[in-house]
Amino acid sequence: MEILIASSVGVLTAAGLYLMLRAQTFPVILGLSLLSYAVNIFIFAAGRVAPGMAPILDPAAIGYVDPLPQALVLTAIVISFGMTAVIVIMALGAYLNSGDDDVDAAGSDISGGAG
Amino acid sequence: MILSAALSFAIGCFALALLLNLIRLLTATTLPDRILAVDTMVVNVIALIVLYGVKSSSAVNFEAAMLFAMTGFISTVAFCRYILRGQVIE
Amino acid sequence: MNHLIIAPIVLPAVLAGLIVLLARRAMLAQRLIGAVALLALLGLSVVLLRQSGEIPAQAYFLGNWPAPFGIVLVLDRLSALMLVLTAGLAAVIWAYAVVTGWDRRGRHFHTLFLFQMMGLNGAFLTGDAFNLFVFFEVLLIASYGLMVHGGGTARVRAGVQYVAFNLLGSTLFLFGLAAIYSVTGTLNMADLAVKLAVLPPGDAALIRVAFALLLMVFAIKGALVPLHFWLPGTYAAAPGPVAALFAVMTKVGAYAMIRLGTLIVTAPATEGLWQAYLTPAALCTMAVGAVGVLGSHSLPRMVAFAGIGSMGVVFLAIGAGTPQATSAALYYMVHSTLATAALFLLADMITPAQGRDDVQGRGAAASGVMAALFMAAAIAMAGMPPLSGFVAKLLVLDALRDKAALMWSAVLLASLLTILGFARTGSRLFWKPPTDVSPAPAPDNPGAIAAVVALLAAIVGLTVFAGPITAWLDMTAQALHLPTGYIAANALPGVP
Amino acid sequence: MIRKIFPHPCLSALLAVTWMLLVNRFAIGSLVLAAVLGTVIPLMTANYWPGRPRLTRPWAMVPYVALVLWDVILANIQVARIILFLPPDQIKSAWIVVPVDLASAEAITLLAGTITMTPGTLTADMTADGRVLLVHALHAPDPQAVRDDIKSRYESRLKRIFE
Amino acid sequence: MSLALIAALPFLGALLAGLTIRFGRTASAASAFAVTAVALGLIVPHIPDVLQGKAVQTQIVWLPSLGMNANFMLDGLGLLFAILILGIGLLIILYAGFYLSAKDDWGRFFSYLMLFQGAMLGIVLSDNILLLLVFWELTALSSFLLIGYWSHLPQSRRGARMALAVTGSGGLALIAGMLILGQVAGSYDLSVIVTQKATIQASVWYLPALILILVGAFTKSAQFPFHFWLPHAMAAPTPVSAYLHSATMVKAGLFILARFWPVLAGTEAWFMIVASTGLVTMIWGAVVALFKHDLKAILAYSTISHLGLITFLLGLGTTAGAVAAVLHILCHASFKAALFMSAGILDHAAGSRDMRAFGGLRRLMPITFGLTLLATLSMAGLPPLNGFLSKEMMLEVASHTAWRGNTWLVPGFATFAAMLSVGYCLRYVAHLFFGPVRRDYPAPPHDPAFGMWLAPALLVAVVVVMGLAPMTIAGWLIDSAASAVTGTPVQTTIKLWHGWQNPALYLSALAFGGGFVILGGWSRLSGAWQSLPIPDAKQAFDAGLGALTALAQSVTAALHSHSFSRAISIATVTICAVGLLAFTGADHSAGTLPATPIQAVPAALWLLLIATLCASVALHRDRMIAVLLIGVVGLIISVGFAYLSAPDLALTQITVEVVTVVLLLLALNILPKHSGPAGSRARHLRDIAVAGAAGIGAAALCYALMLRAPAFAPISAFHLAQSKSGAGGTNAVNTIIVDFRGYDTYGEIIVLGIAALLIIALIDGLLAPGPARDRILARLPHANPTGEAHPMMMQVATRLILPFALMIGIYIYLRGHNLPGGGFVAGLVFAIALVMQYMASGQEWMQHRKRLNYHTILGAGVLIASATGLGSWFAGRPFLTSNYAYVSLPPLEVFELATASLFDLGVFLCVLGAVMLILESLSKLGLAARKGP
Amino acid sequence: MSVVAELVIAALLGVGGLFGLIGSYGLLRLREPMQRLHAPTKATTVGVGTALIASALDLVWVTGAVSWHEVLVAVFLFLTAPLTALYLAKAHLGRTINRNEVPPTGTGADWAGFEATPDTPKP
Numbered sequence A: 001m002e003i004l005i006a007s008s009v010g011v012l013t014a015a016g017l018y019l020m021l022r023a024q025t026f027p028v029i030l031g032l033s034l035l036s037y038a039v040n041i042f043i044f045a046a047g048r049v050a051p052g053m054a055p056i057l058d059p060a061a062i063g064y065v066d067p068l069p070q071a072l073v074l075t076a077i078v079i080s081f082g083m084t085a086v087i088v089i090m091a092l093g094a095y096l097n098s099g100d101d102d103v104d105a106a107g108s109d110i111s112g113g114a115g
Numbered sequence B: 001m002i003l004s005a006a007l008s009f010a011i012g013c014f015a016l017a018l019l020l021n022l023i024r025l026l027t028a029t030t031l032p033d034r035i036l037a038v039d040t041m042v043v044n045v046i047a048l049i050v051l052y053g054v055k056s057s058s059a060v061n062f063e064a065a066m067l068f069a070m071t072g073f074i075s076t077v078a079f080c081r082y083i084l085r086g087q088v089i090e
Numbered sequence C: 001m002n003h004l005i006i007a008p009i010v011l012p013a014v015l016a017g018l019i020v021l022l023a024r025r026a027m028l029a030q031r032l033i034g035a036v037a038l039l040a041l042l043g044l045s046v047v048l049l050r051q052s053g054e055i056p057a058q059a060y061f062l063g064n065w066p067a068p069f070g071i072v073l074v075l076d077r078l079s080a081l082m083l084v085l086t087a088g089l090a091a092v093i094w095a096y097a098v099v100t101g102w103d104r105r106g107r108h109f110h111t112l113f114l115f116q117m118m119g120l121n122g123a124f125l126t127g128d129a130f131n132l133f134v135f136f137e138v139l140l141i142a143s144y145g146l147m148v149h150g151g152g153t154a155r156v157r158a159g160v161q162y163v164a165f166n167l168l169g170s171t172l173f174l175f176g177l178a179a180i181y182s183v184t185g186t187l188n189m190a191d192l193a194v195k196l197a198v199l200p201p202g203d204a205a206l207i208r209v210a211f212a213l214l215l216m217v218f219a220i221k222g223a224l225v226p227l228h229f230w231l232p233g234t235y236a237a238a239p240g241p242v243a244a245l246f247a248v249m250t251k252v253g254a255y256a257m258i259r260l261g262t263l264i265v266t267a268p269a270t271e272g273l274w275q276a277y278l279t280p281a282a283l284c285t286m287a288v289g290a291v292g293v294l295g296s297h298s299l300p301r302m303v304a305f306a307g308i309g310s311m312g313v314v315f316l317a318i319g320a321g322t323p324q325a326t327s328a329a330l331y332y333m334v335h336s337t338l339a340t341a342a343l344f345l346l347a348d349m350i351t352p353a354q355g356r357d358d359v360q361g362r363g364a365a366a367s368g369v370m371a372a373l374f375m376a377a378a379i380a381m382a383g384m385p386p387l388s389g390f391v392a393k394l395l396v397l398d399a400l401r402d403k404a405a406l407m408w409s410a411v412l413l414a415s416l417l418t419i420l421g422f423a424r425t426g427s428r429l430f431w432k433p434p435t436d437v438s439p440a441p442a443p444d445n446p447g448a449i450a451a452v453v454a455l456l457a458a459i460v461g462l463t464v465f466a467g468p469i470t471a472w473l474d475m476t477a478q479a480l481h482l483p484t485g486y487i488a489a490n491a492l493p494g495v496p
Numbered sequence D: 001m002i003r004k005i006f007p008h009p010c011l012s013a014l015l016a017v018t019w020m021l022l023v024n025r026f027a028i029g030s031l032v033l034a035a036v037l038g039t040v041i042p043l044m045t046a047n048y049w050p051g052r053p054r055l056t057r058p059w060a061m062v063p064y065v066a067l068v069l070w071d072v073i074l075a076n077i078q079v080a081r082i083i084l085f086l087p088p089d090q091i092k093s094a095w096i097v098v099p100v101d102l103a104s105a106e107a108i109t110l111l112a113g114t115i116t117m118t119p120g121t122l123t124a125d126m127t128a129d130g131r132v133l134l135v136h137a138l139h140a141p142d143p144q145a146v147r148d149d150i151k152s153r154y155e156s157r158l159k160r161i162f163e
Numbered sequence E: 001m002s003l004a005l006i007a008a009l010p011f012l013g014a015l016l017a018g019l020t021i022r023f024g025r026t027a028s029a030a031s032a033f034a035v036t037a038v039a040l041g042l043i044v045p046h047i048p049d050v051l052q053g054k055a056v057q058t059q060i061v062w063l064p065s066l067g068m069n070a071n072f073m074l075d076g077l078g079l080l081f082a083i084l085i086l087g088i089g090l091l092i093i094l095y096a097g098f099y100l101s102a103k104d105d106w107g108r109f110f111s112y113l114m115l116f117q118g119a120m121l122g123i124v125l126s127d128n129i130l131l132l133l134v135f136w137e138l139t140a141l142s143s144f145l146l147i148g149y150w151s152h153l154p155q156s157r158r159g160a161r162m163a164l165a166v167t168g169s170g171g172l173a174l175i176a177g178m179l180i181l182g183q184v185a186g187s188y189d190l191s192v193i194v195t196q197k198a199t200i201q202a203s204v205w206y207l208p209a210l211i212l213i214l215v216g217a218f219t220k221s222a223q224f225p226f227h228f229w230l231p232h233a234m235a236a237p238t239p240v241s242a243y244l245h246s247a248t249m250v251k252a253g254l255f256i257l258a259r260f261w262p263v264l265a266g267t268e269a270w271f272m273i274v275a276s277t278g279l280v281t282m283i284w285g286a287v288v289a290l291f292k293h294d295l296k297a298i299l300a301y302s303t304i305s306h307l308g309l310i311t312f313l314l315g316l317g318t319t320a321g322a323v324a325a326v327l328h329i330l331c332h333a334s335f336k337a338a339l340f341m342s343a344g345i346l347d348h349a350a351g352s353r354d355m356r357a358f359g360g361l362r363r364l365m366p367i368t369f370g371l372t373l374l375a376t377l378s379m380a381g382l383p384p385l386n387g388f389l390s391k392e393m394m395l396e397v398a399s400h401t402a403w404r405g406n407t408w409l410v411p412g413f414a415t416f417a418a419m420l421s422v423g424y425c426l427r428y429v430a431h432l433f434f435g436p437v438r439r440d441y442p443a444p445p446h447d448p449a450f451g452m453w454l455a456p457a458l459l460v461a462v463v464v465v466m467g468l469a470p471m472t473i474a475g476w477l478i479d480s481a482a483s484a485v486t487g488t489p490v491q492t493t494i495k496l497w498h499g500w501q502n503p504a505l506y507l508s509a510l511a512f513g514g515g516f517v518i519l520g521g522w523s524r525l526s527g528a529w530q531s532l533p534i535p536d537a538k539q540a541f542d543a544g545l546g547a548l549t550a551l552a553q554s555v556t557a558a559l560h561s562h563s564f565s566r567a568i569s570i571a572t573v574t575i576c577a578v579g580l581l582a583f584t585g586a587d588h589s590a591g592t593l594p595a596t597p598i599q600a601v602p603a604a605l606w607l608l609l610i611a612t613l614c615a616s617v618a619l620h621r622d623r624m625i626a627v628l629l630i631g632v633v634g635l636i637i638s639v640g641f642a643y644l645s646a647p648d649l650a651l652t653q654i655t656v657e658v659v660t661v662v663l664l665l666l667a668l669n670i671l672p673k674h675s676g677p678a679g680s681r682a683r684h685l686r687d688i689a690v691a692g693a694a695g696i697g698a699a700a701l702c703y704a705l706m707l708r709a710p711a712f713a714p715i716s717a718f719h720l721a722q723s724k725s726g727a728g729g730t731n732a733v734n735t736i737i738v739d740f741r742g743y744d745t746y747g748e749i750i751v752l753g754i755a756a757l758l759i760i761a762l763i764d765g766l767l768a769p770g771p772a773r774d775r776i777l778a779r780l781p782h783a784n785p786t787g788e789a790h791p792m793m794m795q796v797a798t799r800l801i802l803p804f805a806l807m808i809g810i811y812i813y814l815r816g817h818n819l820p821g822g823g824f825v826a827g828l829v830f831a832i833a834l835v836m837q838y839m840a841s842g843q844e845w846m847q848h849r850k851r852l853n854y855h856t857i858l859g860a861g862v863l864i865a866s867a868t869g870l871g872s873w874f875a876g877r878p879f880l881t882s883n884y885a886y887v888s889l890p891p892l893e894v895f896e897l898a899t900a901s902l903f904d905l906g907v908f909l910c911v912l913g914a915v916m917l918i919l920e921s922l923s924k925l926g927l928a929a930r931k932g933p
Numbered sequence F: 001m002s003v004v005a006e007l008v009i010a011a012l013l014g015v016g017g018l019f020g021l022i023g024s025y026g027l028l029r030l031r032e033p034m035q036r037l038h039a040p041t042k043a044t045t046v047g048v049g050t051a052l053i054a055s056a057l058d059l060v061w062v063t064g065a066v067s068w069h070e071v072l073v074a075v076f077l078f079l080t081a082p083l084t085a086l087y088l089a090k091a092h093l094g095r096t097i098n099r100n101e102v103p104p105t106g107t108g109a110d111w112a113g114f115e116a117t118p119d120t121p122k123p
């Protein structure tokens, strides 16, 4: 089980980064989404997981899933939603302003400067 | 005994169904077909959640099932609207 | 409990909420609320600064939950210092934005500005590692908004990179925090220090990875090479006053490094962990900054690189890890924040329309007053006497005397390149006769000039009162390096 | 007045019942809340539901639903058989045009939905006014029969409920 | 009067000069003059003490922890320099009053001049070497301003920058040297340092400190090979040249040599470096001076030569050498300042500084001729002028000096230098004033007004009188200065005639004879000189600096090419490397927790996830498919959360997912539908490697953590224990969110709110006139929208679905505290329900029926959350302290009222408002595109 | 739990699983896009519905309390399935099916899915 979760985190991270490295607006956004999935699972897993635990207080429970990482993941999900929305609109703005979908090479650095 | 066998059978069926959906999703040639595959996937997932609830005798995931149904519906409509109209909200 | 501690966070949030609710379209009301907020924040920060000198550290237990179970705010000298720096800087920059009309060039400037204050203050006050993340996000998202305030192709495109890079940083932050929680079972920073001291050796490697990740996060915020690539484009493209406010944003990274670094530095597992990476990276940062100052074609970019270079010096001092070096780092931080901000405001005034073009070849674009102000700010930034840059540089050099040969030559060479760069730009900007394509110099805006003068006055004050200020900072640094007061304020169960 | 407080009384009742089902536990408090929600939510959403559909025989709904459910079960087996055993080239799909005599939008929608839920057929489109439905049949060697079946089995019953 | 005040006076003068310009040019000059005079006058009362060998001190604490204090000291050396600075300063101001034209900005000029004066005075009065450094760098800055005074001239700007570059770098070396010195001596106070000779010279840091300090001194004093900046500084107005580049600033380096003479001199290294450099500079400066044509260039190179002379004398490390050096400092200041002023007069009167344009001015400008002649002859070392005294002393000292056992080398070179000096002096006078009167002067030559020649005349008077009565005029000053330099009381006898047995006399005569020979053969020598391939230092410097700048530019551009993907790659690799290093730096014990056995369903989900991820990477270029696949990924993760008993996460994940999908689709409608190929095969491989490394790192860390038993009981044990009794809820996740860590949630909803505002602002900006708006309007609508916008069936169905969806939202909100759910999910459910309604009926339709503005909802959410938090203040509790009570209200059963629920309501409103604002404004953008221009 | 009840639930579960599988299988097997639309909208829905009923019954027999949540989920799925199908069919009609294959309405009006929307000029 642990190996499944860990490898999922790894593949999500790798896929997210690979998409980010495409350096075009939309893949970057999707890559960031994947990264945020990866980290959400990672946080959750950091509380050590086991199926069959009780999520709600219950006298009959044999044990609980650590609630704190879950709360942290919830916070992280919300924040990353806000951030995704922002970068989506920014990407739109960049595309509409420049007509260019690339995130790379936003304007050249090299210009004359003699005198 | 027979119940748990039937349960395992049902869970296996829906899990297999999910994999079939995935194959459909990846091999489809048209967008509506892919959306259909995902929509079916959501329904199968709901089944899985429900069956897992039976298995673990817990009712805690029924809200999740409810929301899966709701969100699955809405994203399918959104995807179709995107294909048809471009603008999801007009 | 001292409710004033939460005020720097809630006050801007409530006032910003009020603007959204009531004054969305009324610029005058927005400005009025903004003025009230910034003055109140300045006053609050000063009061808290005075209090921080009386008690080593005061905790504010949010929700009345004991530490480490709830979230704690901790006011100590360091956080108070950052509050005052932020509030002072923000007040000046806000005034600048109002008198220059920057606040009218897009929607929600005042709201975003207040939320930015909330984020910064929250980050400086929190005693909880995850809460630090949350307030990093608050200040970042507000900064995204401010960065693209006013729109424009270059700005928005740079904005995408800025946001994407920082989102990567935020993700990394979460990885690090989760790993820390997984190993130690706590998020409270003081509790972390206590638990790290008795961490089983078998966990050492994992906790080191976790803190190494956090170091990288703070390095991104602080523009430590090679994680600085987001900064030049962002700062150069941001509206002038926003870039000036961002001068304090890189310091958030440095602040977090000092705050957490001094708490974990004595633990066996993490001893010397950050320092090992900081020193070489800081040397590179200084080099990249200095070379960038000499090699930039536009004024805002040049200032951005000067800012990177100054962060290099700060990180070098933090990396030394002694109380004296920390004190020097703090002085340098305050100084470079003010100097960077002043230069960004000047850059905004000098190249108001197309700040991103090659302004150096264009010839005199500004008046004598501007030239004088620019010169003063550049002197401060380059670390030349008689302004605080020189004092700061001496303090850092003195603190780094154990490795004098390398450190001193690095710092001094970087200074030289910076001086050359500013001299080159300054002489071209202000001395070269105007050419046909030069825009007519913009008429001086007395309010804007007053804002720059205020920052320079603070720099002068920092110089003249260097004695008492450094004495205060020395005490701050000592408290940081022996954080018993900080830990005691958290009243952790089972910890004396 | 009452019309204002309860723009859609049936909806209100339905909501209250649903609330009780959601809470899944009978208590006075829940009932009070159900009543409150049954009142408030239709008020909140009244703007989004202009007009009030006329239900002349609401009780006729019950047998109709039962009929549909039964058809769903029966015909599903049929579809399963087609999927499993009928060679794909022998499946004779057909487009069927179904003119509709229903007046209210709610009734037409219900008919269209029923057609989709009952196996073998699926409402694919309709005219803008809803007077003609475009139905796709999975395997209909005799399209005419399918149309007649739809009209007699479902449309007539809906007509009775709504008109 | 306090020394600090005296040191501060010129700065006050700088301010005054800048302010009084409002009252006219004269007022500005007069204020500068007056302040200088006052400062000089204030020095006078201290003279008796200084002459008695008592140093006058003023101490002001500034930065004690660093040892940097405003400590001032006036001793003999300081006095000599102070008198030079202020005395010549007075004359320069006087002269400048006539030299400057009406077009010049007098206020700026005198401000800068006084700024410089203050810096210079500060150097010589500093007791604290850190303070000295402050003033030192200030002289560099003020001279930068003064050289660049005529900023419209490119040579001024370049000269200023060059001076700053050279002296600035020297200054940095000096800082390092001084710091080392201070560290070794244990104090930064001169008065302490000078007592530490033995310690300092025994330290291993002696040589580095010495070299660094010498670099500082040599750059400032234009010693070979750092001399090249000085001729280019001549672009400055002549009064500046006279003041800075002959009398004062260039002597600052010599001042440093003299200041640290007691502790640094006397070693082999000192002698070898300082004396040799001085000698070489002396000769090189004289050679170049001989062949220059520009008056100021000649004077500049002669200054270099004379500075070399003084350096040489100080380098000897003997008392006699020190005395000679001090004497020559004074002499050189007097005749060289006079010469610069006369050069300025010539420039003014005859309109050129090119020697070849002159000749025969003897009769046309008799006063100038007289002054120049006397000053030049003094420079040549002709008795009875003061230059003779010091040159004689130099030759005397040189004749006793052996260089590595060689007894003729130093005297020989010294005499040779003296000969060259005589040569250029004779040429200077001869070529300017003698010969036939010409007809082609650039302007009709004439003597200047009285005021303009008054200042040089006074200096020439000093030259003459001091030569005749050296002891009376300057003996006291030389003695006290030399005493201060050597640290021992010195009683010199300076006289014109030392008797026939004095070897210097013969050397001097030899020099004069040689000088005349040089004058005679000048044209031939000049021809030979011009044909020599002498590298031009200025060109080399320019090329060097240019290359440095170009290098900086290309390095900066190459490093920061805006390449986002490269930045991300570098960051990722760095992070992975640092993480790995951190891991290997300490022990790690493998985890001991038993691994949970893998079951079929999670395995199937895992397979599904991995396959979908691979597909989404492989197919990502079709963006719509990518969104679909990412949606599936989110779905699987939600199921995973549900499976792992985290229903709250599952609910949140799935609801956020659908909103995100809608958001992405809205954006994709405007963005390109396909991604272009990103780069070469090599780049793909690189990206795969980078991403793969990060993935492996993340997976490994995750795996290691999961199997490792926690070292301490996690704080969540408290949360579980207190959830019901302390926070009044059975859903610990929810009680953490709204209570234990409600403050995090507070921050989180603020983030969401800011996101909404930011997006509104951005979209507003995009719809404002500009390229973005043009592009939106010019954009073709969606390929071809088909069908009706709002199918009737959907419209009707949503009438029924909406109320139920809202009720589910309310249900989820209400139960959140005890069961999975809560304000956040509820807000999203509401938002999703509204989105459904928007999709069914369209924005316009909704606009007319919307009851509440989303802005209002958002603002209310923030305020309610804040107010709930603040409410606890009234109970004397900290922000966000919750309270709950069980309320009994018959006939209802007992139910719970918790303030945390109110906070959750704030969360709910915030989420709803923010999400709807975001989606609404984004769809506005798309509709604008649809409507077209 | 009575054997009968167990058998009933087991049967429901088996049938539900089968229908779910058949629906997804049909998605792969059927050739034409419109045919594929039939499989999941029905078979799968029935499959899930059956599973839900089984779950509800199971809870009744295990705990004795009636659970209506399953019913609500099922109702929701039944309510939305026709809409999903309609939209997917429209997507096919609009994007993948040649309009000649579709019979005319027989009245003057065209199918809504083929109507040009008045506010949008077709390029």
Ligand code: NA
Residues within 6 Å of the ligand: C246, C247, C248, C249, C250, C251, C307, C340
């Ligand atoms: Na900065």
Ligand code: NA
Residues within 6 Å of the ligand: C247, C250, C306, C307, C308, C310, C311, C336, C337, C340
């Ligand atoms: Na900075």
